[in-house]
Amino acid sequence: MAILHLPLGRRVVALIALASALGANACASQHAAAPPPTSANAAQSAADDDEASGLLEHHRFHHHGGVTLFIAMSLDTLGLPQNERAAVEKIRQDLHTHMQPALAADQSLVATLADGLDAGNIDTSKVDSEVSQLATAAAAAHDASSDALNELHNVLTPPERAALVDKVEAHWAVWQRANAEASATEHAEKGHLATLTANLGLTPEQTNRIRQTMSESMKGVPRVDAQEATTELHAFGDAFESDKFDAKSLSGTSKLNAHLASWGAAHLAHFIEAASPVLSAEQRATLAQHLREHAGHNPSAEAQGAT
Amino acid sequence: MSQQRNSPHAKVAFACLLGALALASSACSVGVDAGYPAGDYDDYPSDAYIATTEPVYFNGRATYWYNNHWYYRDGNRWSHYDQEPPALASRRAASPPARRTYERPAASHVAARPAARTSGAARGRR
Numbered sequence: 001m002a003i004l005h006l007p008l009g010r011r012v013v014a015l016i017a018l019a020s021a022l023g024a025n026a027c028a029s030q031h032a033a034a035p036p037p038t039s040a041n042a043a044q045s046a047a048d049d050d051e052a053s054g055l056l057e058h059h060r061f062h063h064h065g066g067v068t069l070f071i072a073m074s075l076d077t078l079g080l081p082q083n084e085r086a087a088v089e090k091i092r093q094d095l096h097t098h099m100q101p102a103l104a105a106d107q108s109l110v111a112t113l114a115d116g117l118d119a120g121n122i123d124t125s126k127v128d129s130e131v132s133q134l135a136t137a138a139a140a141a142h143d144a145s146s147d148a149l150n151e152l153h154n155v156l157t158p159p160e161r162a163a164l165v166d167k168v169e170a171h172w173a174v175w176q177r178a179n180a181e182a183s184a185t186e187h188a189e190k191g192h193l194a195t196l197t198a199n200l201g202l203t204p205e206q207t208n209r210i211r212q213t214m215s216e217s218m219k220g221v222p223r224v225d226a227q228e229a230t231t232e233l234h235a236f237g238d239a240f241e242s243d244k245f246d247a248k249s250l251s252g253t254s255k256l257n258a259h260l261a262s263w264g265a266a267h268l269a270h271f272i273e274a275a276s277p278v279l280s281a282e283q284r285a286t287l288a289q290h291l292r293e294h295a296g297h298n299p300s301a302e303a304q305g306a307t
Numbered sequence: 308m309s310q311q312r313n314s315p316h317a318k319v320a321f322a323c324l325l326g327a328l329a330l331a332s333s334a335c336s337v338g339v340d341a342g343y344p345a346g347d348y349d350d351y352p353s354d355a356y357i358a359t360t361e362p363v364y365f366n367g368r369a370t371y372w373y374n375n376h377w378y379y380r381d382g383n384r385w386s387h388y389d390q391e392p393p394a395l396a397s398r399r400a401a402s403p404p405a406r407r408t409y410e411r412p413a414a415s416h417v418a419a420r421p422a423a424r425t426s427g428a429a430r431g432r433r
Contacts, residue, residue, distance in 0.1 A: 050408055052355030057410040076407050079361035079369070163362050163369035166380055173354035299409045 059178035061294040063264035064102035066257030074167035098144040102137035110295035117288040138261030149247035165237035213274035361405040
């Protein structure tokens with residue numbers, strides 16, 4: 001021990017420093033057991049405050065952007081310094097502009113569903129066509145956004161890029177909760193059926209009939225492979241956090257955009273189609289009004305975005 | 308070595324070491340609630356919180372004030388500062404974390420439906 005060869009005074013100081021360092025290491029190691037950021041446990045234990053509930057509501061009804069929408073929404077709360085805000089706000093607006101065709105398709109779909117509820121007869125062929133158009137437009141949104149994403153990478157510092165990746169993955173976790181199938185045991189308490197049951201005061205019989213119809217009608221809809229989507233998002237995150245980034249090289253994101261948009265929209269459509277014959281006229285009117293409110297606004301694009 | 312260990316100087320140094328360790332251990336425990344017991348991972352920012360809350364950048368990391376601690380991502384894990392760094396304390400005293408509200412929760416959509424048509428400006432406020 002080299003410390004023991006020091007004069008007494010220095011030896012005491014050195015030992016205190018060593019002890020402090022040991023203590024600090026002990027403090028740091030206590031956190032090593034902390035879990036990954038987006039585990040199911042964390043999602044399930046999320047505090048249901050207004051912001052969290054509002055975000056769930058948004059991801060239940062707005063399916064026009066997939067990962068591109070997650071990225072644009074992540075810019076809303078990135079906490080950037082003043083000197084970066086103007087550039088990032090322009091990028092945020094560009095991203096929303098590129099999602100505009102998908103937004104229009106999404107709004108048209110939701111309006112069709114609302115009209116069908118009012119009429120007591122949903123035009124399913126029109127709905128299917130609009131879901132397909134939405135998926136195509138959502139895939140194109142990523143390709144059109146490549147330059148904006150590359151510019152975003154240039155503007156942000158490494159810690160800001162890492163924060164953005166955390167937020168994109170957090171949106172993905174919340175999206176899964178918001179769009180959980182009614183038959184799924186995980187996350188389903190925040191899905192469409194649970195929310196409608198609470199909001200419209202559905203009877204257990206109504207809830208069961210909707211669940212049964214949904215489980216049959218969704219059989220033909222290609223599922224989102226959560227593991228595959230997570231892998232794709234990690235690829236985006238790793239690329240975005242690195243020094244060199246080219247959005248054009250992330251071809252899988254276009255596919256994921258289309259898949260998230262089409263699954264989310266198809267799930268919503270099948271849900272409304274299953275619920276419509278089970279609901280009373282008054283309940284249908286309430287749900288139709290709720291859908292029209294969503295079709296008529298796009299809160300994630302509002303100007304108080306990038307910070 | 309044995310002579311040094313038994314010398315008065317060595318005893319003083321050893322006593323100082325024990326005292327310093329006790330102090331370091333005591334300081335470490337201040338502000339630590341319970342660490343992360345196995346299987347209990349509730350006490351760190353939820354996904355919805357991360358997605359709707361502005362971080363504060365400190366020491367090259369985005370940090371989030373949550374449940375009375377500042378949390379940050381450390382690789383694939385979340386960690387928190389046991390004791391609040393003065394710079395973050397000052398920041399928190401100056402302004403609370405800004406959060407974004409995208410929609411009114413679904414229940415209030417339905418319950419307050421007639422009013423909702425005229426209160427759209429409240430949506431999406433920070």
